[in-house]
Amino acid sequence: MNALRSVLHLVFMGVTVVPWALAVLLAAPFLNSTRIYWMCAGWLRLAVWGGRWILGIRNRVIGYENLPVGNTAPAVLLVKHQSTWETFAMPTLMPHPLAYVFKKELLSVPFFGWAMAKMDMIHIDRSQRARAFAKVVQQGRRLLAQGTWVIMFPEGTRIDRGEKGEYKSGGTRLAIQTGAPVIPIAVTSAKCWPRKALVKRPGVVEFSIGKPIPSEGRKAEELMAEVEAWIEAEMRRLDPEAYAPTPVKSA
Template sequence: MRIIRSVLVFIWLVLTLIPLGLGLVIASLFVDDEKLWWWFAVPWVRGVIGAARIVGGVKYRVQGFENLPPSADMRRLVLCAKHQSAWETLFLPGMTPHPCSYVFKQELLRIPVFGWALGRLNMVHIDRSQRKKAWTKVAEQGKKLMDRGRWIVIFPEGTRTERGKPGEYKTGGSRLAIATDADVVPIAITSGRCWPRRSFFLVPGTIDVSIGEPISSAGREQGELMEEIGNWIEAEMRRLDPEAYSAPATAPVGG
């Protein structure tokens, strides 16, 4: 039954992506990217999360939502989230009151329909093999997007990590926050409990999302700031998903 539910959710994802994705690409010729966000992107991601909840049995609960500024608040924010599966990449855009821009690897642009739509949404796509150029692009585009009211979403571990294990927290998110005078919001997400990485077979259960208070980047050093962010996320992961962890909470920080 679990496999059947997972397949049905995947079918829903694909069948809804095609018309909405193509509609977004066509509409991008006539309307601005903020309308594209609310008219196409948000309804689709909310629909997939809803299908995973109703059909796949993957529920969720959110703590700390009040820590996100309201839509009228134009402060600069970098959202640094735990990354265990594809679930959070779909959930976060539908949760936030501001349009978001992800920092992601440019290879995703090659995916038919999905990549085409991403390319029209003013995201920050980078070539991870050229780290210096990638960082310059993140800083330049990130500032421009924040000036337009967007929040930047970064997964500081860089890739999906196995449930119960911390990845290496890279300093890109803290560097961007310091360079743009933005606050950082740490987010812990136990998605690996219900949607294991590198898998589309869903496990019925409840994903916990915990949103921390914004952390100011003013006067901070990038490594020290990311260490605080990573330590908060990893400690919160152990609180939310204690059965997955046995070692003390530590978040290795890299470059």
């Protein structure tokens, strides 16, 4: 049954993204960046809605009170990355527009990437590391000033349930250079949508939002170590089964 539901949801996303993306492409010349964002977020809401009713995946958010208050209050969101689910869900859960930092190759994905290209986000060429980060800071500063929050996955890629990747300091470097606070977020999406898995399982995905961490006067590596410690400790609290020690077999 889970396999059938997973295929149905995949077909549902494929069928709905084409007309939605075409509508974005046609409307983009007449809309400002904020309206384009919420138009694209509408399809993400549809995909998450389909995930709830087709796959049986529900979201539970902890710590909304930790988010900055104010239309232009800045924030750099550093999020645990276990699956595609949080990529879709985060814009539907946050009160501000989000700007993802992502590799420019995604813009060539038919329909989905074409619509992304119309959004005011930060797409980079990873082969040009110094220039890429300079672009992140330049665009990040502009976006944060207008009330758009920058979201990054510090581990860089999706990580298996119960595992920890290498936390890179790009997000904290951006926060320090722009003066924005860092918001760590733990996510248990792999319980329902495992990394690279076709078959998804019903259940609850928890998003736990940590308290803002000021970036002023901090060192990037030190700040990222604090973010990493909070996220990984919270992951163990939310999903203790995934981090249970493997029993040692007796001889």
